[in-house]
Amino acid sequence: MSDPYRTLGIARTASEKEIKSAYRKLAKELHPDKNKDNPKAAERFSDVTKAYDLLSDKDKRAQFDRGEIDAEGNPLNPFAGMGAGRPGGFARGYGAGMGPGGPAGGGFRDREFGGFGADDVDLGDLFEGLFGGRSRAQEPPRRGGMGGFGTRPPPPPKKRGADIQYRLAVPFVDAAAGRDQRITLADGKAIKLKLPAGVEDGTQMRLRGKGQPGPGGPGDGIVMVEIAPHPFFRRDGDHIRMDLPITLDEAVHGGKVKCPTVDGPVMLTIKPGANGGTVMRLSGKGWTRRSGPAREDGSPARGDQLVTLEIQMPEDLDALKQRLGDWKDPANPRDRFGL
Template sequence: MADPYVTLGVARSASEKDIKSAYRKLAKELHPDRNKDNPKASERFSEVTRAYDLLSDPAKRAQFDRGEIDADGNPANPFAGGGFGGGGFNGGFGGGGGGFRPEDLRGMGGADGVDISDLFEGLFGGGGAPRGAQGGPFGQGARGGFGGQRRPPPPRKGADVAYRLRVPFVDAARLADQRITLADGKTIDLKLPAGLEDGTQMRLKGKGEPGPGGAGDGIVTISVDQHAFFRRDGDNVRIDLPITLSEAVAGGKIKVPTVDGPVMLTIKPGTSGGTTMRLGGKGFTKKDRTRGDQLVTLEIALPADVAELAKRLDGWNDTANPRARFGV
């Protein structure tokens, strides 16, 4: 990971408040929910979050500033740069930048009975030179002043890939399988989840970019298309259905379209316009796998040419006041 100060865009002298403010600004800009079509924003969001995790911890930040850990929080290599470094054994054994050399023990009685175990004891906190789990010096699992060897972080998975899938209104209500083409050119049949809504996201495991730790995931965002005459009302489907004046007066059976195909609906004689009738189980599928209803609102449609109707009504006047409840 890059320098966390650079990642957050703050100075090394930044206060905790400055760091938190910078993180909040970047997290708001890069959050996956606001960048559903930009997978690189998700990667950048992860980098910013890791940088904030390190710098918001006073102990880790101090260790990083002293060079004791790297930007990923792993211990810096104590042997990096050759030898033990300028202030370590080089300073005590002959100086220079050549690192620790066996001949540096000469002149200190290295072969004349001097026990150097005290030297290692002071450095590593143990008796004698530290030995690893395999018995060798500085081996895996070594204990003492340097502590046990930390496991390397697991390899990172590949990036997630964002997809947007438009689903026809009727298919969304019926949860009809949808075919989707992936980034690698392959196609799969996607089963829509119960409780589907516009904006629902589905995760396809292993359908993202390849990576050393395995492939990332595919993130599918569902967009439900509008319909020519159906409209959604929660888990219900609504439709405004015109009927003739004759059908309203005499009643009878009429054909009604639904998301599952047309059905017959019986209306009573004298049905008024604006009457809403319910068709059970013809709506959207809920999370519990039950379905909402279809609500049919009847509208009386007069004929385009009302001349014949006017002749039939000549001399007849409806004396009822349908607006009485409004106080007019």
Template structure:
């Protein structure tokens, strides 16, 4: 039988969930098999600590243990409860003795009339009773011959990670390196459709338990960029150009998440014009990439005195606000 789970974890019976979890984490970290490869007793102790935590972390099982209904292994403390008892008014005894001699009667019932092995078969299952014939060899099954199925041993707890990913890396799905709780590093390939808050599951990268290791849960945090902005799967950029470039047209270099490209500005391009660079955005869940949307901004020079001289005597008599009804 396993030791008292409270003693195993080193906590009092009045310990709350936080105290129990804290004690388990401390012991699990200290006894983890990866840290004690040359100490088999540590691995055994790790398993005991995990089993104790699994029982106390389950509110129902903990309550049953505290009431004495189950033991530290989670098994009923008295599987025969209610079967025994005092004598009944009809003359039958409360229990039975498989070694009773023949011919004895109690209230008109004779042991000669009953095959004791049949009684065992009815209570504990046919196969086991026939083989034991006077004992309980190999344990016992449930009523009607159904054997009790043991629940699979629990896996270890999951471990949560938060991974900060640069904006451009998220857009291009560049591999990211992450350091796990055991000190090992692995490279992660970002999934299509990755965004801030995306979760990735790393099978078997959690804490070790009797039934195997739990998982690692990685939450992605996409960092903001100095001049790129995300709009769905598109990337937006405000691009300043000079008045000369706007009037005469030009070829200008534009930054994208994949590196700079050349963009053609047509003569007479107005501020606020949106130009599209195809497949320069984020990947959707279908793997297709969005676009980069470039909004043109006309930037006047800090010193406009020379420009004022050039425009002296000239007036722009158009009404750029005509569409606004003013």
């Protein structure tokens, strides 16, 4: 992965929301479970995840933008930027003219030191003069410090193990109420997983150190949450909506009826003369909120359940017709439409 911005297909000025949106779109498109016969998709999925991990971290993103770390999050060459104030500056001149087989006329000979050749000056003494300090005869061999000229470069950082991707199917009612889930990892161990407040379909959770082992430590486990649809509940932001059928006599006379919620059934009081389409509110029976004061039991705050009444006519209308006789309702329910 060379550039996380290019990997996600976004501009360097992208907002956090744009980064997250681009990642979710690519993650769903490239998920290994949807591309079992396409190994390149799995490889791209890994690159996309790494790019999102870097850019979603404000500190790492700033370090990358300043050129302090690479796309993998590793520190760049500590000498990067030396001589940046002039084209082909000091660091570039040293690399071009000093190495064996360097291009003719490059490096020290023509660009940096006004034409000194290999026979004109001892380069070791020259660097001593430039950077100060004793001569080689007076100074013991250097083995530390900045890893100065002539010393071995520091060993590359040890690579961490690969991340492991998991998919967690969560029932709608559990996601709404924020109930803990269990997931079995690749090593066979089952752990309890706490869902974040306001969890959404496609939310990714990182399990530190639960990936493949590696010389630099284990990778992470990446859990993608998939919320199952429900036959009659539907999410509306922090609220949950549902349509509740009631009989004609319940609408006319009113009364108490059972109403399902994600926490179990509750009794709902219907007022006499209730109309179809009336929306009733069950406070605190909705989706967990990302922010807001916690409930008395310490659980996250939640939205409401919004119940829309639907008047259901009886299947056998004969008895109803006999009771109504010739009676007709004098009201015009369509009057507000100008009809």
